[in-house]
Amino acid sequence: MFSLEEFHQDFMQRVAVETQSRGMSKHEAFIESIRDELVKDGELSESCELAEYNKKDMEVCGYAFDEERGELSLLVSCFFQSDTLQTLTKAQIDSKFKKLKTFFKETANKLYESMEEGFTHHSMAYNIYTYLSKNMVEKVRLILITDGKATKNLLVIPNETKSSIEIEHCIRDMEYLYRMYKLDDSSNGFEVEVNLPVLVVKTPTEEYNAYLSVVDGTTLAKIYGDYGSRLLEQNIRTFLQFKGNVNKGIRNTIEYEPEMFFAYNNGITATASGVVVENGKIKKISNFQIVNGGQTIASIYATSKNKKNDVSKVYVQMKLSVVANESKQDAFVAKVSECANTQNKVNKSDFFSNSPFHRDFKEYSKNILAPARDGVQIKTYWFYERVRGEYLTEQMYLTSKEKNQFLKKRPKSQLVDKSLLAKSEVAWLQAPYVVSNGAQDSFKKFAKHITETLEKDEFSITGNYFKEAIARIIMFRQTEKIVSQANWYASGYRTPCVAYTLAYLSHYLEQRSSFLNFMKIWEEQKVSAPLQKILAHIAPNVYTHITNPPVGNTNALQWCRTKLCWEHIEKIDFNLEIDEGILTSAEEQKYINKEAKKDKKRTTDMEKWIFVTGFKYWPQVLAYYQREDLAGQLSTQQMDILSKMATGVLNPPSEKQAKILYELYENAMREGLVIKQQVDVPTF
Structure with a gap:
């Protein structure tokens, strides 16, 4: 098991990777990472928005309102940015909570009126004022997030009551996240x-x-x-x-x-x-x-x-x-x-967490090598984290040398979770208003899309789909970087801006029956300069429109979450100049998809056939290859897979394993193996 210190180091490395790959500050990457963990754990509602405001004696970095429970959560951070785990002092805790309380108090006094419109902190202050003026707030949770560690005697802070509103103090430090990680993810350990x-x-x-x-x-x-x-x-x-x-x-x-x-x-x-x-x-x-x-x-x-x-x-x-x-x-x-x-x-999509989609996508991530890039000859894998903490868990019992090898083949920059996959896919599906509404809504939309796709064609999730989906993730992250580093970007609305940018490009190409060459992005493992130029042209235009809602709309945040916002933006002409080098023909796209489905069907038929043959036939195949005259004919991997199948360990085998087993069976039959209770070997 990882120690707390090792967990902290891993967390900080993730923050560093996010900072580099997405072009944001370390502090932004830090609060977003912890926000996402707290949302997953049910500590914060899906409505949680990050909005930094630091002025005089006030400080806040995000908020969430659970309308059902009348619970307002306000976030403030203490970010040490240290490679070693730092200890949070009482003075730091008192100072952060004091500033957060002052901010909350001032929101009731129309703090938003002194803020410039179009920024996330303005939306935050305005929304909180609205909740308070309508007497919707029954409880306030002040949450201090930190990359440090608080001593146990400082974690317990008495609740307060102000104007009949209960105020609770919470500290979410590295030790808290570490405990979350150690607990069984499916059960949440409470x-x-x-x-x-x-x-x-x-x-x-x-x-x-x-x-x-x-x-x-x-x-x-x-x-x-x-x-x-x-x-x-x-x-x-x-x-x-x-x-x-x-x-x-x-x-x-x-x-x-x-x-x-x-x-x-x-x-x-x-x-x-x-x-x-x-x-x-x-x-x-x-x-x-x-x-x-x-x-x-x-x-x-x-x-x-x-x-x-x-x-x-x-x-x-x-x-x-x-x-x-x-x-x-x-x-x-x-x-x-x-x-x-x-x-x-x-709906079937409501059970999407248990969909075979995740199994297949995970299997592709384990077996499909990404092309080498930047002059480095080592080929790598993209790691699909189906379950929270899975990436870290797989390194748990590795030696230092083995861990280094693991990270070389599966670098943190190629870690993908379900939320990121859903956001990038839904954006390209031209539903940026859904992405703007949070990870949960994105996941629901994505679930519905995949479920309907599988109902129409069970072989639609192919290795080619995996590569194109990863290409869209690469493009999503690159667009984040473009936005974060642009001089027109003030802060806030990054995700909506990225989602609307990609949705606009998707819509623009669809209207012209054009197809973006995702395989080119996959092969190069990056977005080409011509495509970056197009994205950099769309993004500022999109940003202007989503941060300036028409008269009658409450604020920019609510505006970009509406379908009306998308219907308004998709009709605007941003005068794009498309480089033909980033496109592929409809015929080529159709051919690639067709071949990928044929391969998927072939593999699925193999898996079904292997299942039908049953456990009792495979020991005979294993015994055949264990003969002295055949010693060394099989590779270590082939013998391992065959041994596991013969002993009932593989239940069922993966696509890759199914192919290997079929080839071994077919070869043994060709060389004269006679199986008792003979099974026909189909041709795939």
């Missing part, structure tokens, strides 16, 4: 203390343990208030703020017939990695996840807060399943979630 009656259900399988319970509304509201979206992280639906008929029905029952709630409501389905039962009561639930009934628990919480209703008479039945094998936790929760969510219409 424990909920409860006192619930329980009926232990004897199941006919050892796969899981089952419990039935009844939870009162007060307990549910408290749990949701404490853990929020972390409870629903693996749930397929989000709370719709009483916009749907189901939620209105839940609300009305809570308000007018709370004692009937148990009879009317279907209850909640939950999973956990463990429970503690004492004297017929559940006392503790580890890694509690609501996989069905998220609307129920969120509605109870919202009604108790927004309407000030007494929910103590509300009772909800709960079915709780605890998987016995922790290694199967992800698959178990996914299956329970899919089967439990049948009472309302659920």
Whole structure:
């Protein structure tokens, strides 16, 4: 396991890579990195925006508002920029929180009026003033983020109450992020203390343990208030703020017939990695996840807060399943979630986290070598981080030499997570307003697109798609760099500007039936000078339009999140001059895609055939190649794959492994191997 110091070094190296590859300052890369981690962990809502403001006795670097819970989060940073882990002092903590409190206080006094419009800090101050003036804020969380470490006695700061608003102080340091990393990503590693009656259900399988319970509304509201979206992280639906008929029905029952709630409501389905039962009561639930009934628990919480209703008479039945094998936790929760969510219409894209797309994309990232670049002859891989912390985890037990080799082949600059992939793809799909709305909305849009694509053609996610998707990521990052380093860029709205720039180019080419040559970007592993010139021409024009909303729109941030903004920009003529060298013909594009799908189908057929042959045939193939007269005929890799298949370790084999196994089987049959219970060898 990595030590805290090693984790800190890795984190700072990531910040350095982000700084270089995206053209932003270290401080910007730092606060964005921590912001993303806190959003993933449910600490911050998806609406979290970075907006730096540092003047006199005020300081802030971002904010988020959870409208459902009336919770405003304000961020301030203490960035040491040191290679060694620094200790946060009491004076630094006090100073940062004091400046943050002053900023919050001044927003209520119309601080935004003294700020220049068109900047993210103006939008931030204006929005906070709006929340306060409408009495929407019930709690303020002041969050100090740092690349240092605070001693334990400084982490506990008493809450305050100002004008009936509760103010909480939070410090999110490297030790906090380190703990997040060490916990199982799928479970988020938290424990909920409860006192619930329980009926232990004897199941006919050892796969899981089952419990039935009844939870009162007060307990549910408290749990949701404490853990929020972390409870629903693996749930397929989000709370719709009483916009749907189901939620209105839940609300009305809570308000007018709370004692009937148990009879009317279907209850909640939950999973956990463990429970503690004492004297017929559940006392503790580890890694509690609501996989069905998220609307129920969120509605109870919202009604108790927004309407000030007494929910103590509300009772909800709960079915709780605890998987016995922790290694199967992800698959178990996914299956329970899919089967439990049948009472309302659920789109297949809602289950995208469990889509074979991720398996295939991960497999391509492991097997497709990126072309060498910048005169370096070492070929590398792009690393697709399907699960948070996966990149670091794979280095955990490597020696120093092995780790250096790992980083040479899989450099941090070629690390891609699901959020970045979704943003770059959705931008090119001409939905920049979705990208502007945050990672979660981008991921939902991307999920819908991929799901519909796979439904039309199961062989559409090919090795060629992987290369083109990586090319779009390279272009996305290069555009970020262009924007960050431009003299017209003041700060703020970087992501919307990048998204609108790429969407505009995509739309422009589509209108002219032209195709960008993504394979050229892949082969060169960079954006060519002519393409950079085009992007640099579009970006400032886009920036001007998204930061100057038409009369009647609240502010630039809200404006660029609307489809209307995109419909306005896509019609503007920016007088582009397209270099033919960055394009490819429709015929060539069609041919490449066709061949890629044929190869994908061929490999998939191989995988299916290997599965049909079953485990019992492969030991015979292994025994054949272990003969003395054939010693040395197979490479170490071939023998390893064959041995694993023969012993049932590969279940199922990857595309690359399937190809190797098929070739070995076909070769053995050609050389005279006779398989008992003969299996026909198809031709692919």
